Amino acid sequence: MKKFTVSAVFVVFLLTLLTVSSATGCTTMLISKGATEDGSVVVSHSDDNDLMDQRIIYVPAMDHEEGAVRSIYCSGAAMGEFPEYRCFLYPRMVTDDRGPAYMGEEPSIALGTIPQVPHTYAYFDGNYGIMNEHQLMFGECTDGAKITAKPEPGKRIFYSSELSRVALERCRTAREAIALMGSLIEEYGYYGTGETLPVADTEEGWIMEIAPSPEGTGGLWVAKRVPDGEMFVGANEFRIREVDRDDPDMMVGKELFPVAKKHGWWKPSDGPLDWLRTVSLGEYNHPYYSLRRVWRAFSLAAPSLGLSPWVEDGYTKAYPFSIKPDEKLSVRDVMAIHRDRYEGTEFDLTKGVAAGPFGYPDRFYGPYDGKGDVGDPKRKLDGAWERPISVTYCGYAFVNQARGWLPDPIGGIMWLGLDKPADTVFMPFFVGVESLPDSVANCDTSLFSRDSAWWAFNFVSNWAGLRYDAIHGDIVSRRKALESGFLEKLKEIEKEAMEINRKNPEELADFLTSFCDENAGRTVDGWWDFSEELIVKYDDGFINVGQMGTQAGYPMEWLKTTSWPEGPTEYGKR
Template identity: 25%
Template sequence: MRKFKVMAITLVISLLLSTVSTFACTAVYVGKEVSTDGSTIIARSEDQGTGAYNKLFVVVDRVENVPGRTMDDVNGFSYPLPATTYQYTMVPDYSEAGDGPYPGACTNEYGLSISATVSASPRPEVEEADPFVEGSLREAVLTGIVAATCKTAEEGVDLLAETIETYGSEEGNVILLADQKEAWIFEVYSGHLWAAQKMPADKVAVFGNQFMIDAVDPADTHNFKYQKDLFTTADKNGWTKKENNLVNLAATFGEAREDYSNMRTWMGHKLLSPSSVGDYATNAYYPLFYKPDAKVSALQVMDVLRNRYEGTKFDASLPGNEELRVIGVERQSQIHVIQIREDYPQEISALQWLAMGNAEHSVFLPNFSGITDTYEAYKVDGEFYNENGAYWKFKRICTLAEQNRSFYGQGVRDYWNFYEEQLYAQMQNAEKEMVTLYKKDPQQAKKYVTDLHRSIAQKACKDADHLYDQLLFFVMDRYGRTAAKLGNPFVADISLRDAAAAKGYTVKWAGNGTPIKITKGNTVYSLTIGEDLCIVTKNGKSTEIKLEYVPTVKDGVTYIPLNFVMTI
């Protein structure tokens, strides 16, 4: 993600948070041969310099044969678009942010997905020799340019290379691109120097704000692309760092390793391949790609992007670790996990999981790339809090939960984890329906995925509103109490029918004060509105379970405690 755009803001932040870099974002890659479902996964958290930063989610329509258009940045850069541009989704800033659109993550109609960027800095002498070009290409527009004009990841690489060599780059960036065939990582080292690598299908990667392409054989033009003078420039200036007779581009062009970024890179390695990484070392050049110890699912990638170094001596909840730059930072604005399937129809070949707010206490919601519109809450614009906006609905829960991660936050995390697991299972059925429909009628398939996106988002927003109301009351009710009188930690409630469906139970209720019976096989749970005892009958023998709190009805929906649901 970006550096701060205004010097005054940079100065204020540096004074307030002197140990925190102005760079942000963490990226994840999973090759299709090592993912649990055979999908290629690219993912990234978009982190900001402030805690409240509204993000939208929209569809940009295809434009046919309209010449003379440009894609413009606020820094004066203007890119001439072809007469026909492609449909794509994007996750832009709110319109009043004033620093360009920042599309964030895009999926287009030709099966190309792009995530940009992870900001990174070159060595000072590299920037001095080839300075960044003011008024040239920035993160603010590059994602949209590629999504609007390219059909494959390699086309995107070539377009970025041509654009940087023609106009220059204003900043150092790391970009991920993937299609149904292959995936690439693209690094911008200076005003005109760049390199790209085809990402191996049998490896994974996680990295913070640092250049990562390591051992490169300049003769391997199948797996690498680079600016024609890249290696000669390094040799001429004495920058070249080699590893087993191969050029290590990260060491050659990148700034020295530091904890701010390198610790996140190490932690990602430790999460996905603990057998191949040791204790953390600040100066270590951890490999970009490595084999995971087991196949990796999209759900695991979501958890990587939530990580706060739990289980290590760097755990951010431990005293003295408060200032460490974690992966799951509170300043995340949108976090995406994009799965690209080679066996899907091209127009709907990507399944994007999108979380608004902070991944730690928010939820990833799915949408297929063939959608023609987005749910209305994703389009609520503006800088300030608006309860109708999707970003704000989820962000406000994060803000409350993070006041006390163990007492408030754990119940929120449990709720959204359960929610995601059900959505993940639902998408496996949805993708089959989508593919079947597409074979009969592509337009019906696109309508199906659009309607599915809207229904999931609408329900999630409604459920988020209920969760927020419940958590806010819980926090208010305990405000001012001593620790000894706080009682039990927060437990979210959940729709009884959602819970029963997820667990494979049927629900019967006659109303009028009668017990609600949820049944599977020879097991029956009987609950009564307003009573905290549940009668469990198995094989004719009954026992009692005391609930965390009584089942309630709100707006026609019956709610029960989540911790009870987890036991059935």
């Protein structure tokens, strides 16, 4: 194979910018069991692109005949749509081999196949795999890389979406999953962008990072364990730095060192191989697009560290791979981090002229803004918005808990928040269910539907833009009551589930499914009712409590910044 020069690699990188979809990134966290209040391992992820398929799908466990193969499908989450493989943003996949929720009339075209195993596990699936019946769980964020490769049958058939699904189908532990995914990358090839995948089980958590290879086949990868008692945050930039092949807390792909050396990305005289510098251009899109979120999450969890929000460049080592929180974190603490928009900091998005009179924190991207997950960080931009953890274009977020002291069906919980974290409710779903509610498993973002849970939360979030300071306060009050109620109810449900598991284990799945269905149904129906309350309460710019037409107007501090003080208060020409 012809050897690439470094300059040629950068040409390939820049050319691919023209074809990469304008995905807008994700934030993901892993909190080890020694860093959580209850001793659970936690993995969270916000899927920050509401152009994608927002359905959360239950894929059932299955048995397969000897000699069967497993199809590998193209993913729109990698680089956008590939019609030649019937790969679209929605639906993400159409196939008969992943259970009824993925069936359809025009099946997706496989990039290739791998040998199937006799039995595959049940799991929750989104645009990436989420969590399986044995409490193995994933997070995800996209990263910029020097190489961005298209799928190619026979050479590059895997992206992280299908890698995570195969691992959830076949593995019980994080180490087992990483070893499997690494072998699949090296044998079948990796396409797409760079990726960070938190992978965790009931005992420990690892971070696996992947980049396409300039060789045209295979792929580059490395994994590092998160020390017990610490937390990790990833936000669209590789977070692993020095790679030590002798470190028992690291796993390293066999191609990394020889390929990096061959293509001039690293040489032994440089010292330890720096993964971030070797395979990427550092931070992408624009300065602080990634690093500000890492700073914020770490600062919320460990303010005692006194981390600075300002760094010298995108390759900074100011923010360590993982940190020890000042206090052990609860699942509600993790949700709160995902809901953050820099409130109370110098970057507070509820302040300033762009927030308008009512402190609206969301920013809408347009033609003048940086685009995509792999933007050249050196390009000139006329301006940029701060990129918070919670964004208006988030499709869904989850906080997964693996609790090893409980049986797997009861111990694993996916706390699912549809639409953006700041204005949603995180609903609990046990991994021991045998289906997910129709309202969760159905969503087409191009068609408004009251049968879709996603649309309930999306509608309320958008309605809040009318008078965000007041309506967001109503949302916070309502969601706090709901989420607190869930946590209290789970104590009762888990106690009952343990008794069922002891006496009649064959009835456990039905019990857990019924609870999750009914709980989600009440929540979603209640949120639709809430939306109608908000329509009336804030109709026509008033705050209608008790009677219609109560004038609220604008805050005086904002009025002073407008033409209001110079308005027509007297006759005569000025």
